[in-house]
Amino acid sequence: MSDIDQLLSKSAADRYLKREILGEGxxxxxxxxxxxxxxxxxxxxxxxxxxxxxxxxxxxxxEIKLLKELQDPNIIELIDTFTDKGSLNLVFEFMESDLEAVIRDRNIVLSPSDTKSYLQMTLKGLAYCHKKWVLHRDMKPNNLLIAADGQLKLADFGLARIFGSPDRRFTHQVFARWYRAPELLFGAKQYGSGVDVWATGCIFAELLLRRPFLQGSSDIDQLGKIFAAFGTPTPSQWLDMVFLPEYVEYQIVPAPPLRSLFPMASDDALDLLSKMFTYDPKARISAQQALEHRYFSTVPAPTKPALLPRPPPKGDSLNSKPSDFNLEGPVELKYAHSIRFGIFGLRTPRTILSRIFQIQWSIADVGFEWPFTGSALQLQTVNRHSTTEQSLRRLKMLDINLFREDKGNNPDRIRESQRRRFSNVEIVDEIIRLDKEWRQRQFEFDNLRKNFNKINKEVARLKIAGEDATEMIKSTDENKQLTAKKEAEVQDARAALYSKLETVGNLVHDSVPVNNDEANNQVIRTCGEKRVEPKLRNHVELVELLGLADLKRGADVAGGRGFYLKGDGVLLNQALINFGLEFLRKRNYTPLQTPFFMKKDVMAKCAQLAQFDEELYKVTGEGDDKYLIATAEQPLCAFHVDDWMHPSQLPIRYAGYSTCFRKEAGSHGRDTLGIFRVHQFEKVEQFCITSPNGNDSWDMHEEMIKNSEDFYKELNIPYQIVAIVSGALNDAAAKKYDLEGWYPASQTYRELVSCSNCTDYQSRKLEIRYGQKKSNEQVKQYVHLLNSTLTATERTICCILENYQKEDGVNIPEALQPYMGGRKEILFQTSPTPEAKGKKSKA
Incomplete structure (x- = not known):
């Protein structure tokens, strides 16, 4: 070291006056x-x-290098560095405590708002690190430090590394074992930000339980603890698991309900936990996505950092004198009687450090009351928010605010839309009336709750002062009865409002032709040269002559409209599926094969009530009833249920592939022959998610119908595009196009494609939100959902057969030949009789 360096180091060392030791390692x-x-x-x-x-x-x-580059309110500040007497000294901002001390201190009562605040700050710091391509790799409560102003900050970056290179390899021996992700326990050398998120999930769990969540004594035992909590992962859940260096097969253990592990957590908290504890790191939620989860936007709001409960500062005596009692702010309460919190399962000592009134308000917000029993306070759960607009928001489709003039909206838009749909217009005024009644009752209910809290505060004051609180406790009982009665009124008013609101369809776009007869659908454009020849065979006859399906045996086994595809019928069907998926993949669509059935409550968010009777098959068995899907659109809708979609993620394009099942209850006697209208068919579906801003979804709507047009141009099928009239739109669609293919045997166009823009009508019911609601915004935004058939394969086969028929069979469209082994034709298996040629079947 040079003389100048020595002088500078000595100067720096002399600047700082060391006091007591805070910790030693x-x-x-x-x-x-x-x-x-x-x-x-x-x-x-x-x-x-x-x-x-x-x-x-x-x-x-x-650590020095990283901290000099990481400048964020939730990252600890490195102030200075210097060497002195053979040691390297790092000067940090002083932090009074850490999260581990908060969790372990039984004198501290953490409200749901407090837990939410601590987790939010943790995720903010972590999201910033990941944005800067830094893995922390040692997330645990005692590395989350807390400043005097309550701000939580990530510290101890000794194990941190830069990540991002796909070939970068790391050691898996990082994190304290209890916070180690399963991929690390299986010896992963290549990993990303998911390892930090898993550890943060463990911290979240620890905040909820007030103890470490997964306490394994070895790596193997740690995996056992994880699998006991979340079930043993299968390759279908985590495809890459079996390729990890230290993977061993474990006994299959089913996952217990998450609610059984965290009985007092809210539904939103459980949902966020489940996403943080997703086994597959690629599917695990990111820190930024976690911040955008609805857990942080719903009541109660996160506690402001300055109001968070904290243990005494490091280096200070734990027996320091409490501050004076202050009804206006946070209090340090010396109370002669024990205070019992039934919900947390603990008794506090005579001296309790708490913000009792702030906690009272936070707990009341999420459904807790403080009835007094003798000298103890007992928390009891109530169904507080069943009556709030939050629950109504989950049920509605159209935004209730559209009916409210006081929110700057014009209900005439809805009235005009109802007129265009040839639906009930008076329902709009009825909903407005019911909404006012519901809001008035909600206002009265909220006032009763506020009064209840005021009475509780007065009871607390009297108890602390040793005065008689009998009359005030009596007032509490009376208030509870009034509140319960008013809550029932609010629920009834909400139910009446919802029953009407769900009958109103989406707002019809101005470009939709107004008419109540589908015969008047507006032809937008036609394409292709129609084949017009006498005595052409129809698709029913062609399927039989070519031996593509066995309809008789299908009906014997499955009933009416049942069929077996066979021989070239199977190959042609599969060729259409493969061509369709490849066609969309080249246009930046992500292929997605969906489940064949859905839970009733999920299906109810994706399908109209009429569909349950006319279209959907019910599957019964052990557990909840399920419904077979009628279209890939339904499970695709539900794929992002309850997600926050960041603007950078959009648009999203999915190529959905599924078998579909329809009762066709409303089509009795129509298309009973052949495979045109059947109970079971394959489908490749376009499903897109866009922002709600500008013309994003309308531009996507045009793009999707163009994709379908290009697909049928590739197949050389003549078609026309029609705009569906307003009276024929389903409730969800704001506008719909159909692509109708030409069927030369019947000399008519028939539907092959349905392409709808549902705007935010479905996403509201599914809670698929856009961005993050800003403080200056009145309402949150929802993404727009669009769907369009690419091909319903059996129906497309019928159209191909009629357009490509020849004297001794059919030609195979050039686009499908690579998927049919290069074959160019399919020949008749049986010779048609002269009488059969051109015979009109009911098709």
Whole structure:
């Protein structure tokens, strides 16, 4: 070291006056110190260089480098560095406590708002690290430090690394075992930000339980603890698991309900936990996505950092004198009687450090009451928010605010849309009336709740002062009865409002032709040369002559409209599927094969009530009833249920592939022959998600119908595009196009494609939200959902057969030949009789 360097180091060392030791570890000591220049209290981590080869601690140097680049309110600040007497000194901002101390301190009562606040700050710091391509790799409560102003900050970046390169390999021996992700326990050398998110999920669980969640004694035991909590993962859940270096097969253990592990957590908290504990790291939620989860946007709001409960500062006596009692702010309460919190299962000692009134308000917000029993406070759960607009928001489709003039909206838009649909217009005025009644009752209910809290505060004051609170407790009982009665009124009013609201369809787009007869659908354009010849065979006859299906045996086995595809019928069907998926993949669509059935409550968010009777097959068995899907659109809708979609994610394009099942109850006697209208068919579906802004979804609507047009141009099928009249739109669609293919045997166009823009009508019911609601925005936004058939394969086969028929069979469309082994034709298996040629079947 040069003389100048020595002088600078000595100067820096003299600047800081070390006081007591805050902590001591294997490689160094942490001191509380004072910056004599600024009088600021700081923390100094003193690392002994002599313990390292060549006197260099590369871990410390790496931490210094990263912290100089990471500047964020939720990352600890590195103020200075200097060497002194063979040691490297890192000067940090002083942090009074850490999250581990908060969790372990039984004098602290954490409200749901407090837990939410601590988790939010943790995720903010982590999301910033990941944005800067830094993995922390040592997330645990005692590395989450808490400042005097309540701000939580990520610290200890000794194990942190830059990530991002797909070939970068790391050690899997990182994190404390209890916070180690399963991929690390299986020896993964290549991993990303998911390992930090898993550890943060463990911290979240620890905040909820007030104890470490998964406490394994070895790596194998840790995996056992994880599998006991979440079930043993299968390759279908986590495809890459079996390829990890230290993977071993475990006994299959079913996952217990998450609610059984966290009985007092809210539904939103459980949903976020499940996403943080997803086994497949590729599917695990990111830190930024977690911040955008509805858990943070629903009541109660996160506690402001300055109001969060904290243990006494490091270095201060735990027996320091409590501050004066202050009804206006956070209090440090010395109370002669024990206070019992039934919900947390603990008794506090005579001295309790809490913000009792702030906690009372936070807990009331999420459904807790404080009835007094003798000298103890007992928390009891109530169904508080069953009456709020939050629950109504989950049920509705059209935004209720559209009916409210006081929100700057014009209900005439809805009235005009109803007229265009040839639906009930008076229902709009009825909904407005019911909405006013519901809001008035909700206002009265909220006032009763506020009064209830005021009475509780007064009871608390009287109890603390040793005065008689009998009359006030009596008032509490009376208020509870009034509140319960009013809550029932709110529920009834909400139910009446919802029953009417769900009958109103989406707002019809101005470009939709207004008519109530599908015969008047507007032809937008036609394409292709129609084949017009006498005595052409129809698709029913062609299917039989070509031996593509066995309809008789199908009907014997499955009933009416049942069939077996066979021989070239199977190959032609599969060729259409493969061609369709490849066609969309080239246009940036992600293929997605969907489930064949859905739970009733999920299906109810994706299908209209009429569909349950006319289209959907019910599947019964053990557990809940399920419904077979009528279209891939239904499970595709539900794929992102309850998700927050960041603007950078959009648009999303899915190529859905599924077998579909329809009762066809409303088509009795129509198309009973052949495979044109059947109970079971294959389908390739376009499903797109866009932002709700500008013309994004309308531009996508045009793009999707063009994709379908290009697909049928490739097949050389003549078609026409029609705009469906307003009276024929389903409730969800704001506008719909049909692509109708030409069927030369019947000399008519018939529907092959249906392409709809449902705007935010479905996404509201599914809670698929857009971006994050800003403080200056009145309402949150929802993504727009669009769907369009690419091919319903059996129906497309019928159209191909009629357009490509020849004297001794049919030609195979050139686009499908690569998927049919290069074959160019399918020949008749039986010779048609002269009478059969041109015979009209009911097709």
């Amino acid at each position: 294997t490689y160094g000591v942490v001191y509380k110190a004072i910056d004599t220049k600024t009088r600021r209290i700081v923390a100094i981590k003193k690392i002994r260089l002599g313990k390292y080869k060549e006197g260099v601690n590369f871990t410390a140097l790496r």
